[in-house]
Amino acid sequence: MHPETLVVSAARPARQVDAPVNEPVHFTSTFVGWEPDSAGQRRLYGRMSNPTWDGPEQLLAALEGVQDPAAQPALLFSSGMAAITAALHLAPNGGRVVVPQHAYQGGISLLDSLQQAGRLAVDRVDITDTAAVTAAVAGTGAGSPAGPASILWLESPTNPMLEVADLAALTQAAHAAGALVVVDNTFATPLVQRPLELGADVVVHSVTKYLAGHSDVVMGAAVTADAELHRRLHAHRTLHGAIAGPMEAFLALRGMRTLALRLERAQSNAAELARRLENARADGSLPLAAVTYPGLPDHPQHGLAAAQMHGGFGAVLTLVVAGANGAGDAEAASAAAADAVVQQVRHWLPGTSLGGVESLIERRRRFEGEPATVPSGLLRLSVGIEHVDDLWDDLAAGLRAAAR
Ligand SMILES: Cc1ncc(COP(=O)(O)O)c(C=O)c1O
Missing domain, CATH: 3.90.1150.10 (Aspartate Aminotransferase, domain 1)
Structure with a gap:
């Protein structure tokens, strides 16, 4: 299905007489269940899931090219920064993150604070210099600490310099060094660029921007086709609690339709x-x-x-x-x-x-x-x-x- 059709037709309630055309908003903090393992219970509590999340999460995963978006839906977060925080959490303590010299300033400030706290090391690179980025990820670049990076963080086009990174080449180089690749795809949107199809491990979005599209919602998302990374990102969201409100999730899906x-x-x-x-x-x-x-x-x-x-x-x-x-x-x-x-x-x-x-x-x-x-x-x-x-x-x- 073409993305133009997908954004309109995906994530609708079942086609049956008197069904609503749009999924209603589910304002609930908890779900009925008797035992921790109540037969068939999936929901439990509103910090873990909400039916209003399902539509935008499945649609966004499908747009980013995830083969089974019902099994690996995108994960909505309370903001783009919350999604970025969860993705950076994939790096082990003491890990190193290679990040563009120019990138969304909030992410850079977060990395600076993690570096100051001793949690992560950060290398800033000219993202248009594929050879230099490859060396920095491998840990062989001039002035770069020895040892491979844990994460190569990419943004393309970059904010605000609009530099373009060679996503396929850089992803291949990062994987050869054993690093995960996270791409902030906010500027391009999945209609223009699909980093997962170029090999990236995780895509993050500020849904606040084009996806929701009307400057009336703050929301983020992380997308991955990898089951283990999905489990870890989901666990991070549940434990740290940076979840999307149901009304925001409804507005995001409504925005994505157009x-x-x-x-x-x-x-x-x-x-x-x-x-x-x-x-x-x-x-x-x-x-x-x-x-x-x-x-x-x-x-x-x-x-x-x-x-x-x-x-x-x-x-x-x-x-x-x-x-x-x-x-x-x-x-x-x-x-x-x-x-x-x-x-x-x-x-x-x-x-x-x-x-x-x-x-x-x-x-x-x-x-x-x-x-x-x-x-x-x-x-x-x-x-x-x-x-x-x-x-x-x-x-x-x-x-x-x-x-x-
Ligand atoms: C490229 C990019 N990524 C992430 C963010 C952060 O998203 P949010 O403001 O939804 O937390 C922004 C916000 O300006 C952004 O421009």
């Missing part, structure tokens, strides 16, 4: 805006120092992205606003101009996060934890599903006004 449509429009808007912005940068008609989108032919990993991503290149793009000519501190001038754009636009909403129907814009370096390698004047744009001309007119006017 994932294919939303993504199609958002990706075509992003591709068109990237093309117009790049033309405006090249002819100097807008104050732009850089435009980055994996779908642009001059993106450094465009060929890899075209081979690895299907049906689009995601709906996040970045631009670096050029500061006033001759400004003493070029970085500060670029940051000031970028802030002015965010102030000027009327249609784009200033805010963090991504993947909702509405277009969002933010200057990433306003966050203290953002690495200094991210340009001060970089704006991250999460492109929504509005009419592309309205988005363009507003953004171009904001850039022109900021240049004055």
